[in-house]
Each structure stands twice: as C-alpha cells, then as structure tokens.
Amino acid sequence: MSSFAKFGNELYTGKRSYDFVGSKKIWFAVAAVLVALSILIPAVKGGFNLGIEFRGGSEFTVSNVKTTEASVGEKAVHDVVPGSVPRVANVAGTTMRIQTDKLSDDETLKIKEGLTKAYGVTDNEVTSTFVGPTWGADVTKQALIGLVVFVALATVLMALYFRTWKMSLSAIVGMLVTMFITAGVYALSDFEVTPSAIIGFLTVLSYSLYDTVVVFDKIRENTADIDSSTRRTFGEEVNLAVNQTLVRSINTMMVAILPVGAILFIGAGLLGAGTLRDLSLALFVGILIGTAATIFIAAPMYAWLRQGEAPLVKQAQRVQQRRADAAAKAAAAEPAKA
Amino acid sequence: MARTGRNKPSLRVLVWLGVILAAMTAVLAGGTMSGVASWSPKLALDLEGGTQMILAPKVEGGSDINEEQLNQAVAIIRQRVDGSGVAEAEISTQSGRNVVVSLPGTPSTETRALIQASADMNFRPVLVTGAGAAVPAAERTPAAQLPKPTAKPTNASDSNWITADVQKQFEALDCDNPAQDKQERSDPAKPLVTCEPATDQTPAIKYILGPVEVKGVEIQGSTFQLQQGAQGAVTNEWAVNIQFNAEGTAKFKTVTERLNQFYVAAGGETGSDPKSQFAIVLDDQVISAPRSQAVITDGRPQITGGFTEQSAKALSDQLRFGALPISFDIQSEQQISATLGGEQLRMGLLAGLIGLLLVVVYSLFQYRALGFVTILSLVVAGALTYLAIAILGWTENYRLSLAGVAGLIVAIGQTADSFIVYFERIRDELREGRGLVSAVENGWKRAKRTVLASKAVNLLAALVLYFVAVGNVRGFAFTLGLTAIADLIVVFMFTHPTLQQLARTRFFGEGHKFSGLDPERLGAVPLYRGAGRLRSPEDKPSVVRAKNTGAAAEAERRMTIAERRRAEQQEQLAGSSKGPAKEGK
Numbered sequence: 048m049s050s051f052a053k054f055g056n057e058l059y060t061g062k063r064s065y066d067f068v069g070s071k072k073i074w075f076a077v078a079a080v081l082v083a084l085s086i087l088i089p090a091v092k093g094g095f096n097l098g099i100e101f102r103g104g105s106e107f108t109v110s111n112v113k114t115t116e117a118s119v120g121e122k123a124v125h126d127v128v129p130g131s132v133p134r135v136a137n138v139a140g141t142t143m144r145i146q147t148d149k150l151s152d153d154e155t156l157k158i159k160e161g162l163t164k165a166y167g168v169t170d171n172e173v174t175s176t177f178v179g180p181t182w183g184a185d186v187t188k189q190a191l192i193g194l195v196v197f198v199a200l201a202t203v204l205m206a207l208y209f210r211t212w213k214m215s216l217s218a219i220v221g222m223l224v225t226m227f228i229t230a231g232v233y234a235l236s237d238f239e240v241t242p243s244a245i246i247g248f249l250t251v252l253s254y255s256l257y258d259t260v261v262v263f264d265k266i267r268e269n270t271a272d273i274d275s276s277t278r279r280t281f282g283e284e285v286n287l288a289v290n291q292t293l294v295r296s297i298n299t300m301m302v303a304i305l306p307v308g309a310i311l312f313i314g315a316g317l318l319g320a321g322t323l324r325d326l327s328l329a330l331f332v333g334i335l336i337g338t339a340a341t342i343f344i345a346a347p348m349y350a351w352l353r354q355g356e357a358p359l360v361k362q363a364q365r366v367q368q369r370r371a372d373a374a375a376k377a378a379a380a381e382p383a384k385a
Numbered sequence: 386m387a388r389t390g391r392n393k394p395s396l397r398v399l400v401w402l403g404v405i406l407a408a409m410t411a412v413l414a415g416g417t418m419s420g421v422a423s424w425s426p427k428l429a430l431d432l433e434g435g436t437q438m439i440l441a442p443k444v445e446g447g448s449d450i451n452e453e454q455l456n457q458a459v460a461i462i463r464q465r466v467d468g469s470g471v472a473e474a475e476i477s478t479q480s481g482r483n484v485v486v487s488l489p490g491t492p493s494t495e496t497r498a499l500i501q502a503s504a505d506m507n508f509r510p511v512l513v514t515g516a517g518a519a520v521p522a523a524e525r526t527p528a529a530q531l532p533k534p535t536a537k538p539t540n541a542s543d544s545n546w547i548t549a550d551v552q553k554q555f556e557a558l559d560c561d562n563p564a565q566d567k568q569e570r571s572d573p574a575k576p577l578v579t580c581e582p583a584t585d586q587t588p589a590i591k592y593i594l595g596p597v598e599v600k601g602v603e604i605q606g607s608t609f610q611l612q613q614g615a616q617g618a619v620t621n622e623w624a625v626n627i628q629f630n631a632e633g634t635a636k637f638k639t640v641t642e643r644l645n646q647f648y649v650a651a652g653g654e655t656g657s658d659p660k661s662q663f664a665i666v667l668d669d670q671v672i673s674a675p676r677s678q679a680v681i682t683d684g685r686p687q688i689t690g691g692f693t694e695q696s697a698k699a700l701s702d703q704l705r706f707g708a709l710p711i712s713f714d715i716q717s718e719q720q721i722s723a724t725l726g727g728e729q730l731r732m733g734l735l736a737g738l739i740g741l742l743l744v745v746v747y748s749l750f751q752y753r754a755l756g757f758v759t760i761l762s763l764v765v766a767g768a769l770t771y772l773a774i775a776i777l778g779w780t781e782n783y784r785l786s787l788a789g790v791a792g793l794i795v796a797i798g799q800t801a802d803s804f805i806v807y808f809e810r811i812r813d814e815l816r817e818g819r820g821l822v823s824a825v826e827n828g829w830k831r832a833k834r835t836v837l838a839s840k841a842v843n844l845l846a847a848l849v850l851y852f853v854a855v856g857n858v859r860g861f862a863f864t865l866g867l868t869a870i871a872d873l874i875v876v877f878m879f880t881h882p883t884l885q886q887l888a889r890t891r892f893f894g895e896g897h898k899f900s901g902l903d904p905e906r907l908g909a910v911p912l913y914r915g916a917g918r919l920r921s922p923e924d925k926p927s928v929v930r931a932k933n934t935g936a937a938a939e940a941e942r943r944m945t946i947a948e949r950r951r952a953e954q955q956e957q958l959a960g961s962s963k964g965p966a967k968e969g970k
Contacts, residue, residue: 059816100717110725171434174725177718182439185716193853200845208838243788246850246861250795253846257799257839261806264835295809301747302805303798306740310794313736322431322787323733326861330795 055294061287068286071347078224078344085231095234098241098325099146099176101183105155107145108138108174113167120145123161127154149180190245197249198222201256209263213352218259221345225255225337232332243325251333254303258296259341265292266346273362280363285350289342300338307331395882402765402878409772413779422779426771429786429860430475432730434723435489438500440713442484450711452481458711459484460702462500475782479859483716491720501713506601506704507573508637509594510542510644511662511674517560517580517589525556541595542643542660546576551593554578560589571669573597581664581671586691592671594664598640601667603633607704609697612689623692625700626685634684641686644677654678667703733790740794744801752808754892759804762880766800769871770864785860792864799843799865800872804880806839807832811884825888829881836876843869 057063067074089095099106109120117135124133124147134146143166150158159173198219205215229251233240266288273281307330314323353359416422430437442450442458450458455478462484466474475487486500531549538545560580571577574596583589605628612622629637644661651658664674675688688700741763749756770793777783810832814824847866851859887893 055812056816059813108725110722110728169724171722171724174722175718175720177715179714179716181441181714182716185441189853193849196853197846197849200849201842204841204845208841243861246788249850250846250861250865253842254799256842257802260839260842261835264831264838268831291813292809295805298747298751298805298809299802302744302801303795305743305747306737306794306797309740309743310733310736310791313732313739321729323729323736323791326788326791326795 058290058293061290064286064290066286067289067342068282068347068350071351074343074347081231082224082227085227088231089234092234095240096237098239100178100186100242103149103178103180103183105147105150106176107159107162109143109162109166109168110141110172111168112141112143115141115143119165120162123165124158126161127157186242193249197252214263214349217345217349217352218256218263220348221259221340222252222255224344225333225340226252228336229329229333238328239325241325243322244329247326247329248333251330251337254334255337255340258299258338259345261295262289262292262341262346266349274358277365277369280366281359282350282354285346289346296338296342300334304331304334307334395885398878398882406768409776413772413775416779424775426774427778427784429784430487431721431787432726432785434721434726435487436492436718436720438486438718439716440484440486441482441716442711442713454711455481461711462486466496466500484713501715505668507597507666508599509577509597509664509666510640511592511659511664512542512544512546512576512595513555513593514659515555515591517583517591519559520556526552540643541598546595547593551576551578555591555593558591560591577669579669579671581674592664592674594666599633599636603630604704605630607701609701622689623694623697624687624689625692625697626687627704629684637684637686638680638682641677641681645680648677672703673700729787733787737790737794740797744797748801755808758880758883759801762804762875763797763800765879766868766871766875769874770868773867773871789860789864792861793868796865796868800868803836803872803876806835807876807880821888821894825884840869840873
C-alpha cells in the first residue's frame with residue numbers, strides 16, 4: 048500500500064508523470080483504429096450474435112439436468128416438431144438451454160413435458176420463454192431512442208456544467224469511443240446481445256461520462272489560473288491533472304468493477320446466460336474501456352482543442368521563455384561551480 | 386487544533402440522518418403491523434416464479450393507441466384475468482405502449498387465450514333460441530326437413546338466414562360445455578350460432594343470431610343505476626344504460642322499430658317471440674339478449690330485468706370495454722419456474738455479498754481506517770435503499786426483479802466512487818500541506834461539486850433507461866436511480882459530517898499510520914524525500930486559489946506560512962541544488 052500511496056504522491060507532485068497529453072497522436076491513432084475495427088468487424092461478420100429477444104422464437108431453460116447431452120434435448124424437440132433445428136447448449140454447470148423457432152402453445156407445452164422427462168427433472172425446473180417476431184424490432188427501436196435521448200441530454204448537461212463546448216465535446220467523444228469499442232468487443236467475442244446487455248451498455252455510457260466529469264473537474268481546477276501562470280503550458284497542466292487523478296481513476300474503476308466482476312463470475316459460472324451475466328459482461332468491458340477513454344482520449348482531446356487559442360499560445364510562449372531563462376541561468380551557474 | 390463550535394452542525398446533520406432513517410423504519414413498521422406492508426421487499430416474477438407476458442395492444446384499423454385506450458386495455462385484461470379466477474395477477478402498462486401481465490404459476494390455455502383475445506362487441510338480432518344442451522342425435526331434424534331458404538334475407542331478422550348448415554350447427558352446439566378458446570372471429574355479415582353461458586341464476590341458452598347490425602364502437606358510453614319508477618322514485622331494480630353515438634342512434638332506431646313489431650305482435654310482455662330480442666355479443670358470446678319493449682329513437686336504451694348491482698356493473702363495464710376493438714399480440718412470454726427464480730435470487734445475493742466484500746477489502750487496503758467510513762457509509766446507503774424499496778413495494782407495488790438486484794450490486798461500486806472522489810480530494814489537500822480539519826473542509830468543497838455533477842449523470846442515465854427501457858430491465862434503471870439518490874443523501878449527511886467529527890480525533894487528526902490520512906505517507910510534510918532527492922519548486926504543484934471563507938481562509942493562511950517556511954528552506958538549500966529539472970517524458 049505504501050508504494051501505491053507513494054505512487055499517488057509522485058503523480059500528484061508531478062515527480063512521476065505519464066505523458067497522456069503529449070502522446071495524443073498515438074492514442075488518437077489507436078482509438079481510430081479500434082473504432083474502425085469495431086465498425087468493420089460486425090460488418091464483415093454479418094452483425095452481432097443477437098439473443099432470442101431480437102430473433103424471435105422459443106427458449107427453454109432446464110436446471111439441474113441429469114445429463115448435459117445435447118442430443119437428448121434435440122430428440123425431445125424433434126419428437127414434437129419433426130423438421131425443426133433446435134439449438135441446444137449447456138450454458139452452465141447443470142443448466143441446458145434449448146432454443147427453437149416460434150412454437151405454438153400446444154407445441155410449447157409438449158416440448159416442455161418432453162424436456163422434463165428427457166433430462167430427468169421436475170416440472171419446476173423448466174422455464175420457457177417465447178418471443179414474438181416483432182419484439183426484437185421494438186427492443187432495438189427503444190434502445191436506439193434511449194441512446195439518442197441519453198447522448199442529447201448528456202450533452203446539454205455537460206454544456207451546462209462545464210460551460211465550455213470544448214469540454215462537452217471532448218467528454219462526448221470519449222463516451223462515443225467507449226461505445227464503439229465496447230460494441231466492437233461484443234461483436235468480436237460473439238457474446239450474445241440481449242436487452243440486458245443493451246441496458247448494461249447504456250449504463251456504461253453513463254459511467255464513461257461520470258469518469259470524465261471527475262477528471263475534467265480537476266483539469267478545470269488546475270487550469271483556472273493558467274493566464275497568470277508561467278509554470279506549465281496548458282497541455283502540461285491538463286496532463287498533470289490527469290496524472291493527479293490517476294489514482295482516483297484506478298480506485299474508482301476498481302470499486303466499480305469488483306462488484307460487476309462478482310456478478311459476472313456468479314452469473315456466468317453458476318447460472319449460465321441470463322439477465323445477470325449479460326448485464327455484467329457489458330458493464331465489465333465498458334468500465335475498463337470507459338476509464339481508459341477518459342485518460343487517453345477525452346483529456347488529450349480537450350488539450351488539443353484548446354492549444355490553438357491565442358491567449359494559450361502566448362502563455363505557452365511565456366512558459367518556454369521562462370524555462371529558457373532558467374536554463375540559461377543554470378548553465379551560467381554550472382561552470383562557476385565546477 | 387482547538388475544538389471549536391464547528392463540530393456541532395456536523396453532529397446535527399448526523400442526527401437528522403438518524404431521524405430520517407427512524408422515520409422510514411417507523412412508517413414501514415406501522416404498515417407491517419397493520420398488515421398492509423411487509424419487512425421484506427416484494428419480489429418480481431423472475432425471482433418468485435410465474436409467467437410474464439408482454440402484450441402489444443392493437444386497435445382494429447391500425448390506428449395508434451393513446452394512453453386512455455391503453456388504460457382501457459389494461460382494464461379489459463384485468464377484468465378477463467380476474468374473471469378467470471387467477472389470483473394475484475399484476476397488470477400494468479409499460480413505456481406507454483405495452484401491457485405487461487404477470488401471473489403466478491403457469492396460466493391455462495384458456496387464460497392465455499382470454500388475455501390475448503380482442504374484445505369484439507356487436508349487436509345482433511336473435512332469430513332462434515334454445516336450451517343450452519345439444520339436441521340428442523336421434524332427435525335432430527332429418528336431412529329432408531332441414532330449412533332451405535327460398536329467398537335472399539331482406540333484413541337481419543329474416544328467417545331465410547337459417548340454412549341447413551346453420552340449423553345443424555345449432556342443434557349440435559352444446560352450451561353446457563362450450564369451447565372457450567375462440568380465436569376465430571365470426572363473420573359480421575353472416576348469421577352466428579352461439580351460447581349465452583350459464584350463470585348462477587340462469588341456465589345456458591343457445592342462439593341463432595342474425596348478422597351484425599350495430600357495432601360495439603358505436604357505443605359512446607355506458608352506466609348503471611337503480612331504475613326509476615313511473616313517478617320518478619328510485620326502485621330496487623338495477624338498470625344498465627347505453628348511450629350510442631349518432632350513427633349508432635340511427636341504426637338502433639331502425640332495429641328497434643323492427644324488433645318492437647315482433648314484440649307487439651307476440652303480445653307485449655306476455656309474448657315470447659325470440660325475434661324481439663336483441664343480443665349483445667362480446668367475443669362471440671352472448672352476454673345479454675334483452676327484448677325490445679319500445680322503439681328507441683334517442684340512442685339511449687336502458688336494459689332492465691333481474692340485475693343485481695354487481696351484474697349491472699359487469700354488463701356496463703363490458704359494454705364500455707367492448708366499445709374499444711383492441712386485440713393483443715403476445716410480444717414475449719416467459720414462464721419462470723419458482724426453483725429457477727429462487728436460485729437466481731440466491732445467486733444474485735451471493736454475487737452482491739462477494740462484490741461488497743471485495744469493495745470492503747479494497748477500500749481497507751487503499752484507505753486503511755478511512756475504509757471503515759466507506760463501509761459504514763455503504764451500510765447506511767444500503768439501509769436507506771432497503772427501506773425505500775420495502776416502502777415502495779407497499780405504496781407503489783414496486784417489485785424487485787433480478788435486473789433490480791443487478792442494479793443494486795452495480796450501485797455498490799458507484800456509491801463507493803463518490804467516497805473515493807472525496808477521500809482523494811482530502812489527500813490532495815493534505816499533500817498541499819493543510820491540516821486535517823481544513824483538508825476535510827476544503828476537500829469537501831471541491832469534491833461536493835464533482836460528486837453532484839457525476840451523480841447527475843448517473844441519475845440522468847437512470848431516468849432515460851427507466852423511460853425507454855423495454856422488457857424486464859426497467860428494474861435495473863429504477864434501483865440505479867434510487868441508489869444514486871441514496872448515495873447523495875449518505876455523502877452529504879453521513880460521510881462528510883462523520884469525517885468532520887473524525888478529523889477532530891487524535892487518531893485521524895494526528896495522522897496515525899493506519900488512518901489512511903497520514904500526511905507523512907502522503908508526502909505532505911517532508912521536504913527531503915530520500916534518495917538524496919529534494920523537492921524542487923517544480924515538484925510543487927500549483928496551489929489553487931480557493932475562494933473560500935471561514936475555515937478555508939484560515940487554512941489558506943496556515944498553508945501560506947508552511948509554504949513560506951518551505952520556500953525559506955529551499956532558498957538555503959538552493960546552493961547545492963541542481964537547477965529545476967523538467968519532469969516526465
């Protein structure tokens with residue numbers, strides 16, 4: 048702990064410093080590549096692995112099965128609907144999931160009965176879900192509305208809070224980068240996209256903004272007196288602020304991700320697919336990316352947006368001047384000592 | 386550090402928090418004792434087991450559904466579900482577009498069909514009535530004697546509607562065992578053979594009805610009241626009043642003119658010509674078939690005869706609901722076994738517990754004794770949230786779903802976030818060389834804004850999610866918003882005042898090694914930091930000019946002294962120092 052505290056102190060004083068702002072070109076390039084990949088991958092792969100809520104169909108979950116053989120479930124479905132192609136999967140431990148095309152009520156009941164017998168479980172251990180074909184379109188529409196409304200309201204909120212569009216813009220860009228890359232990870236990994244995952248995804252956007260707000264607050268504080276200071280340039284001041292809040296960023300990320308990780312582990316490991324796992328997976332990925340996006344994208348972008356402003360250019364010149372003077376003085380002092 | 390009176394306000398805030406908690410507990414306790422509330426939160430269907438259907442209402446003709454219609458749709462379904470004897474059904478609207486029906490257990494095919502079916506109300510003239518039971522095969526009309534209509538029917542009451550097929554169907558129909566699953570809609574232009582199901586007072590009756598003459602949509606309204614006698618005195622007879630719209634009034638006038646002739650011809654009240662009857666058909670079942678005793682010209686018929694208050698209300702409601710031709714598409718249906726629900730809840734709680742434990746361990750590791758403040762704050766936030774959920778479960782019928790539990794778990798991290806922001810600010814202030822009391826004050830002033838802004842983002846997200854969420858994830862948004870509010874209350878009313886108090890203790894105030902606020906460890910005091918390295922002016926971060934008053938100003942002064950002293954020392958050491966080096970790369 049002591050070393051971590053020391054780490055924090057050094058970051059705070061600027062003794063140890065990571066050049067987030069100076070290397071912005073690298074980060075922006077990395078982000079651009081990742082965002083491009085995030086758009087390309089799903090395009091090439093033919094979209095996301097959509098959950099049953101989007102495809103429509105019927106799904107059965109059988110808990111505490113005696114056997115995890117997929118063929119058992121397939122046979123149970125075939126007995127009722129001969130031509131169908133069910134997807135049978137062992138989702139976790141002793142839980143089986145059987146997905147089929149849309150079934151009639153009668154077929155649903157019969158298959159449920161068949162699965163109960165086939166897997167040697169009681170009536171209580173079979174759950175069935177039916178999703179109509181138009182539901183997915185509805186869910187997608189609502190999710191998109193949610194996304195647009197949230198981004199719009201967040202932009203207004205950010206603008207009101209920071210009172211400078213450059214900060215708002217940087218925060219929103221950071222959020223969008225988080226959004227694209229998180230979606231890209233989903234596409235790449237073939238995680239199933241369910242309404243729960245989408246809700247987790249929207250929550251990630253809120254986390255991403257939240258994280259940016261905290262860091263930007265510190266930036267604003269550090270740069271409040273920038274006009275009268277010759278100690279650091281604006282970019283350096285922003286970088287210092289990011290470094291000073293780095294420990295906080297790490298701690299915040301840790302406490303946010305620990306409970307999410309717990310749900311993910313429990314959800315995926317013991318329960319199989321479902322609300323808990325889908326939600327936590329999106330959150331887990333998104334929180335990591337969101338934290339990184341604040342540090343590597345939002346903050347450097349803000350510095351970059353403002354570096355061309357006339358007063359800041361002048362201020363940067365004054366800083367260079369003072370440094371040159373100091374260096375000259377030191378150089379003059381050096382030989383005298385030697 | 387003098388014990389000033391400033392610790393009194395912080396104590397007062399803590400007392401207020403206690404009052405809030407006690408009041409919430411008292412409210413819940415009161416509710417529990419009077420048997421209307423419960424100490425444990427109500428559980429949603431995915432945790433309790435049962436069936437959840439999401440239905441999209443459809444108005445015939447494809448027009449959009451408005452809020453009032455949606456509420457009527459809910460009323461229709463509620464009536465149907467209640468009528469089918471399913472207890473504890475939850476029916477609500479969602480996002481202003483869908484109807485969510487939650488039922489315990491697995492609904493029967495009948496219940497499902499009932500929920501889904503559209504209310505389709507029509508008025509048809511009666512052609513023939515008969516006892517409910519099927520005519521025994523031996524007694525049925527021989528093929529040769531089956532009616533053969535000779536001419537095209539001239540009006541809806543014309544017996545020429547009765548073809549051989551209709552007659553056969555009528556005789557075979559058994560109204561004592563009606564097939565309730567009526568998914569097929571009858572053709573309004575053709576005659577209909579159907580039943581009036583048996584009630585407590587009356588046996589089942591079967592009918593041959595003519596084509597539809599007045600549609601349910603032409604009903605403007607319906608009420609029920611005690612009938613008024615000839616002198617205007619209220620009698621003990623219940624009556625149902627219908628109000629038709631202009632179109633319905635005109636149609637109904639024509640119909641009653643015709644039917645009344647049959648009534649009069651059959652001898653008025655003593656007569657029994659079925660053709661004087663006008664059947665009200667809901668979902669292809671006759672709900673009532675009153676005789677037309679008068680020509681109704683004003684579109685305000687009154688139905689009387691043997692109603693109780695309940696049956697009058699039921700008919701009146703049916704007429705009103707029936708006026709709206711809404712049908713329902715099942716968008717999604719989930720049947721969750723109680724076993725799975727219980728399992729999910731257990732796992733959810735386990736996940737929450739593990740998450741909480743990890744956060745506790747991490748904060749103790751990072752913040753030492755200060756971590757206990759985090760833990761206590763989380764406990765207080767947890768208590769507030771729990772009480773709020775239990776009270777909302779009672780007053781608003783809020784039910785905790787699995788997604789809601791997930792929201793609560795995620796909130797652990799988000800709640801702890803605000804403490805971290807605050808603690809890091811205090812540490813920053815300590816690094817600047819402030820004493821703990823002023824560091825707590827100054828750190829709070831800065832952290833407060835950040836916490837408020839970031840919680841606003843959280844709340845905004847929760848609100849957006851809540852209002853646009855589909856499916857069963859609304860609970861997640863709800864708990865997320867609820868915990869954001871609880872977090873604000875806790876940070877303002879617990880964490881900050883507690884730290885103000887703690888800053889006055891020796892343990893924290895003198896920066897004990899395990900307090901998490903040890904200035905030495907935070908690199909505040911020592912100028913000389915080992916490895917022969919000195920703190921150069923470049924190392925010193927710019928001090929932000931705070932526009933604070935009072936304690937902060939005092940702190941400012943103190944710090945200035947510290948700074949001055951440091952500056953003096955630095956000057957003395959300047960001779961041996963190499964020039965300021967630029968940090969970082």
